Amino acid sequence: MGFENVYNHKAAVKESANARVNLIGEHTDYTGGYVMPTLLGFKNTIELSRNKESKFEVFSEHFNEKKIFNDFIKSQSNDWSDYIKGCLFVYFDEYKKIKLEHLNVYISSSIPLERGISSSSALCVSTLKALNSYFHTQIDEKHIAILAKKVEHDYIGVSGGIMDQMVSSIGIHGKAFFLDCLNLKYELVNFPSNWKFCLIDSEVQRNLRSSSYNDRFNELKIAEKELDVEYLGGVELNKFDSDKISSPTVIKRARHVVTENNRVLKAKECLLQDDIKQFGKLMIESHNSYSKDFEASTNDVDEIVERSIQCGALGARLTGGGFGGFTVSLIEKNKFSNWYKKINQYYPAEKIFEV
DSSP states (O other): OOHHHHHSSOOSEEEEEEEEEEEEOOSOTTTTOEEEEEEEEEEEEEEEEEOTTSSEEEEETTTTEEEEESSOOOOSSOOTTHHHHHHHHHHHHHOTTSOOOOEEEEEEEOSOTTSSSOHHHHHHHHHHHHHHHHHTOOOOHHHHHHHHHHIIIIIIOOOOOSHHHHHHHHOOTTEEEEEETTTTEEEEEEOOTTEEEEEEEOOOOOOTTTSSHHHHHHHHHHHHHHHTOSOGGGOOGGGOOGGGOOOHHHHHHHHHHHHHHHHHHHHHHHHHHTOHHHHHHHHHHHHHHHHHTSOOOOHHHHHHHHHHHHTTOSEEEEOSSSSSSEEEEEEEGGGHHHHHHHHTTTSOGGGEEEO
8 A cells, every 4th residue: 555545645654563472481471570572573563754734544454444533532442443543642742842733643564463462562663663753852762762661551451561662662682672661771781693483373362451451560560569578570580489379379470580580580590601502491491480380371372382492393382362363482403404395384474573
């Protein structure tokens, strides 16, 4: 389609943000812990221009649909355009001195939706980047991530941390993004050259609002309250006192987060020391914890993880918020073709993506 075909003139600005895959560290972000995602090649692109008819017009290539509105009131139906409304609301609320200007917005994206690789965060980050460029507000990348989280958490109503927005705004393709979610300090860590990651699409749709994501969020907040800590991320593994938690289910959820934080720290050291085999073991341990203690996997996803390892992956796990989406596998480069040939017997090429 294209911006010019929809609006009959050229866009004033164009900005993009990439999706991410989380290598290790699930549900540790909003509990003040550690995460380690990396950017994917999939990206969301936003183009903007002035609308001279005093209205906001938003066109989505994916939905092949245009929405027109004059206010930033969230829809009752969780419409895709709510993310753009939310970005506009948060941006103009943050920068009240900017004169409100009506805009044409064009969304194009190569990111598979509802697969746990943060398509929504990439949409918010790219929209805020475009607004930043259009109005020359000179917002730094970290603050764009903070505003994007505000859109998803406060406006859309999805509980979660700031990992997705941070890596989408600041990350560099080809590097691991190690983030301390409590103080937002981050490190870009090189991958050793002899290994690679690969995604497999489970084809299990996930939707954060209709899934159990918010339930898990609330269970972890109960754990923090009963342990009398502000964040589970500050609880060291050898000081985790499960006897203080009243519910067996909440114990399992908290145990996943405490052990997962420990695994992320170990995984960072593995990268720095080029210890590929141990990194793979940590990925497997992470998936087992995510599946059994956090109960965020499915039988289909567990099967993909098992098959990937049987086909030669050093590690594999469900990635993202859980309840479907992609798995990520770690494979040595010199064994990749053999792994791919075997895994391709189970899953078609269009469901397998190299990172």
